[in-house]
Amino acid sequence: MSIDLRPVIYKVEALLFERFVLMSSGPRFRVIHRFRITGTQCAAGEEVFAIFLLYRGQEIPVSLPLALRLLFDYLGRHCNVGQSASQIAAGMRASSFYRNHATNSGELSRRKISRSAIKEYVLRIRRALDAVLKQASIPLDTSCILVSEQTEGNEVLYRLRAIVQCRHCDELSAKR
Amino acid sequence: MSPQLSGGAEMARIVIGGFDQPTAAQLAMRLRVGRHDVRICEAISDCDRHIIDLGAEIDLVVMDGTADPGLVDECFKGIADLYARRGRRPMLLCVSRVYHGPRFEMDLENKGARLVYVH
Numbered sequence: 272m273s274i275d276l277r278p279v280i281y282k283v284e285a286l287l288f289e290r291f292v293l294m295s296s297g298p299r300f301r302v303i304h305r306f307r308i309t310g311t312q313c314a315a316g317e318e319v320f321a322i323f324l325l326y327r328g329q330e331i332p333v334s335l336p337l338a339l340r341l342l343f344d345y346l347g348r349h350c351n352v353g354q355s356a357s358q359i360a361a362g363m364r365a366s367s368f369y370r371n372h373a374t375n376s377g378e379l380s381r382r383k384i385s386r387s388a389i390k391e392y393v394l395r396i397r398r399a400l401d402a403v404l405k406q407a408s409i410p411l412d413t414s415c416i417l418v419s420e421q422t423e424g425n426e427v428l429y430r431l432r433a434i435v436q437c438r439h440c441d442e443l444s445a446k447r
Numbered sequence: 448m449s450p451q452l453s454g455g456a457e458m459a460r461i462v463i464g465g466f467d468q469p470t471a472a473q474l475a476m477r478l479r480v481g482r483h484d485v486r487i488c489e490a491i492s493d494c495d496r497h498i499i500d501l502g503a504e505i506d507l508v509v510m511d512g513t514a515d516p517g518l519v520d521e522c523f524k525g526i527a528d529l530y531a532r533r534g535r536r537p538m539l540l541c542v543s544r545v546y547h548g549p550r551f552e553m554d555l556e557n558k559g560a561r562l563v564y565v566h
Binding site: 273274275276278279280282283284286287289290408409410411412415 | 459461469470473474477478481483506507509530535536537538540542544556557558559560561563564565566
C-alpha cells in the first residue's frame with residue numbers, strides 16, 4: 272500500500288533545519304537582570320537574577336549560583352570572542368557592573384572571580400547546562416556550547432556559543 | 448554535517464528503519480533528492496547496532512512506529528543512551544500510519560523525538 276510521504280519529508284526538513292540552527296548558532300538563553308534604574312540599560316547596580324534556556328516555546332531555568340550566573344552573564348556579553356581565564360577575571364574585575372552587582376537593591380551581593388577558579392566554574396556551568404539540555408531534550412553536547420578553544424600556546428580560550436538575550440524586570444524608578 | 452545546500456540546510460546523514468521495503472526505498476529516494484546520505488536499516492531492533500557500526504555522526508533517525516510503537520520507543524531510548532556518552536545525539540522522528548494516542552506522543556517528545564502521522 273502506497274502512503275503519502277510528503278508530511279515525512281516536510282518534518283525531516285524541519286528537523287534538519289532545527290539541528291542546523293542549533294549547531295551553527297547554539298541554543299538561546301535569556302538572562303534576566305533586575306533592579307534596573309529607569310532609563311538605564313544593563314548598568315552597574317543591577318542584579319543577574321536568573322538564566323533561562325529557551326527552546327520550543329519553553330523557558331527552562333538554568334540553576335546556577337551567583338558566581339556562575341555572573342560568569343555566564345559575562346561570557347554571554349562576549350559571545351563573539353574567546354577569552355582566557357586571565358582575560359575573563361580581568362574583564363570582570365574591571366567592570367563596574369560586576370563590582371557593584373545588585374547594589375541598586377541596597378544589598379551588595381558580589382563574588383570575586385579569580386583566574387584560577389574559572390576552569391572549575393566552566394566545568395560547573397557545563398554540568399548545569401547538561402541538566403537543562405537533557406530536560407529540554409536538545410541534542411547538543413555542552414562542550415559545543417561553552418567552548419574551550421585551543422591557542423598556539425598553552426592558553427585555553429572560553430567562549431559561549433549561544434544566542435544570549437537580556438531582559439529586565441523589577442524596574443526601580445529612582446536610585447535609592 | 449558537511450557541504451552546505453541552499454536554504455541553510457546541509458547534506459545530512461539519515462538512517463531510516465522499520466519500514467517495509469517499498470516504502471523505505473521510496474522514502475530514501477525522496478530524501479536522496481535533497482542530497483542527503485540515506486542508510487536503510489530493515490529491523491528497528493538492529494538500528495542501534497547499525498548506528499554504532501556506522502561510527503560516523505548521524506543527523507537524523509527516522510523509524511516506522513506503525514506496527515510496534517513500543518519497539519521504536521525502546522530504540523530511541525537506546526540511541527539517547529548511546530549518544531549520552533558521545534554527544535550530539537541525532538534528531539529522532541517516528542512515522543506512523545496508526546494513531547497511538549497522546550501518551551505515546553508525549554513519551555516520544557520527552558526523549559526529544561517527534562512524531563508524524565501519515566495516511
